[in-house]
Structures are given as structure tokens and as C-alpha cells.
Amino acid sequence: MADTEFSHTSVLLFECIEALDIRDGYTYVDCTTGAGGHSLEIAKRLGKNGRLICFDQDENAIAAAKIRLKDHLDKITFINENFSELDAVLGRLEINNLGGVLADLGCSSPQFDDAARGFSYMNDARLDMRMCVTAPLDAHAVVNTYSESELKRIIYDFGEERFAPRIAAAICQRRKEKPIDSTVELSDIIKSAIPAAARADGPHPAKRTFQAIRIEVNRELDVIRPALDAAARRLCPTGRIAVISFHSLEDRIVKQAFQALATGCTCPRDFPVCVCGKKPLLRQVNKKPILPSAEELNMNPRARSAKLRVAEKV
Numbered sequence: 001m002a003d004t005e006f007s008h009t010s011v012l013l014f015e016c017i018e019a020l021d022i023r024d025g026y027t028y029v030d031c032t033t034g035a036g037g038h039s040l041e042i043a044k045r046l047g048k049n050g051r052l053i054c055f056d057q058d059e060n061a062i063a064a065a066k067i068r069l070k071d072h073l074d075k076i077t078f079i080n081e082n083f084s085e086l087d088a089v090l091g092r093l094e095i096n097n098l099g100g101v102l103a104d105l106g107c108s109s110p111q112f113d114d115a116a117r118g119f120s121y122m123n124d125a126r127l128d129m130r131m132c133v134t135a136p137l138d139a140h141a142v143v144n145t146y147s148e149s150e151l152k153r154i155i156y157d158f159g160e161e162r163f164a165p166r167i168a169a170a171i172c173q174r175r176k177e178k179p180i181d182s183t184v185e186l187s188d189i190i191k192s193a194i195p196a197a198a199r200a201d202g203p204h205p206a207k208r209t210f211q212a213i214r215i216e217v218n219r220e221l222d223v224i225r226p227a228l229d230a231a232a233r234r235l236c237p238t239g240r241i242a243v244i245s246f247h248s249l250e251d252r253i254v255k256q257a258f259q260a261l262a263t264g265c266t267c268p269r270d271f272p273v274c275v276c277g278k279k280p281l282l283r284q285v286n287k288k289p290i291l292p293s294a295e296e297l298n299m300n301p302r303a304r305s306a307k308l309r310v311a312e313k314v
Contacts, residue, residue, distance in 0.1 A: 010038050010104075028098075029090075029103075029231075030055065060099075088229060098234045098236055100239055121210050123305075139214070152168035161209055221249060221253060242309075261311065292304070
């Protein structure tokens, strides 16, 4: 895929670069390379002895990033895997000078904008939603094979959709007639299941359900905490982790992970000495998330829900 077909405006770009505090002689990781916007700015600042590791499970993203980063390829290692493999890859590459880790969570704009990928309720396409195009589970399987109770659970838990029972029931009723194959079919079913009064304002009625199915297909929430734990263990002292989230489910996991990794002794207060031996791995650089500026929101409305949290190795 050409670079022009896989590009987007990187969210909180310079806030992330400032947060990482990039120094020469260290290795940095971009867990979600996408079109390479964040990676490019990291690469520019690596110095003579720095190194960048770029993860992305989408082979189209890796191909586009290689074009965008063509002037810095001697300092970059591309990993066509999910960042859930962070610990294993850093071990395999014998990285012992990790200076920073960036994760821009969720689905990238190019994936949404490519109608054929089936992420968007705005375009008609086969239900897919896989970030890794070779993954065994896709949205078509979720919609057509999950039980009504399973559908209700993921739509409620991952989409925070109050009409999850009605939507799950409508999906199961419709697929008795024939398989639900396309994004438009699914969107129409969702709209029909939501009362007209609830559809009158707010986001598109299919938005939350599509988000829920996408999260289920890609196991998006499952990989966040293990990756943050691995990054915290492997970072050098004063190394930074910067994470951008786009909805409350992601942000809650990041916030709780940083809080746990910044907590020391957990023994009861009346214990005379510590017996748990727990010491903090991180300190939170910003207790409250960093949000996009008004200027960025004017230029890139898709940044409106973004939150950046930063922590530093102690």
C-alpha cells in the first residue's frame, strides 16, 4: 500500500516526544507504529547511538512506515507483531538500554478509512475489523457465531452500550434468516434495535457496538496491562512510558496499571516492618492525563477523545 494511502495526523505528537525525553545511546519502542508519524519524530532525535523498534501487527502499516522512515532505516528495527510480544522481542534482541516506550492505543485512522477493512459503519464492506489481516477471528465470525449472551456481554462491556440486550437480540433474530455479511447490514440492525428517541442526538447509533466488536476481534484490552508491566520492568532508570488512549476502557487500564506500578509496600499499616518487599517501579509524571490543545482539535477532530498518560522508571 502506498504511503499516501496509509497516512494520518499523529495525535498529541509533540506532547509524546516531549514526554519520552529522548536521549542518545538508548533504545526506544513505538508499540503502535501505524503510518509512522510518532516514529519519525523519535527517529529524528535518536542521536548517533540511538535505536528505534517499531511494532505493528498490520503489514500494510509496516510497509508504509518503511517508506516514511526511509532516511532513518539504519537505526530502526521493524517488528510485524502485536505489542503483546514486547517482552519476548526485547529479550530476543537483547535490549538492555531501553529508554522509552510509546503506545498509541486503538485503531489507526488509515484502518478506519480503508473501507475494505470493515472497521467503519460509514462504508459498506464485508465485516472484518482485523488489525492483523491473517488473524483467525474476524467480525463476521463474532456477529454470526457468538451466542446472544456473549454478544450482549461484549457490546455492554466493551461498547458501554445501554441497549446491548436489544441489539444482541436483534442480531440473533436477523441471522436466523441469513448470515449478516456487511457493515451496512449490521449498522441497520443496530439502528433498528435502538429506540428512535435515543437515536435523535449523540454519536452514530452503531458507534459503540462497532467499537465493542472491534475490541473483541483484536483482543485490544487484553494486551495493554502485560505490555505496560513488561515495559516497566525493562526500562532503564528515568526511562519513560507514554500511552495515548481514546476511550474510557483503555484509559482506566492505563491509569490503574500506572498506579499499581507506582505503589510500593502493600503491607497493612500496623505491620512494624515490610514483609511484602514490594517496591515501586514507576512514578507518575502526570497525575491527570494530557489532553489535545484547542489548536490540535481544530486541525484534527479525531483527537478529541485522546488522553496521554506518562510514567517514569524509578
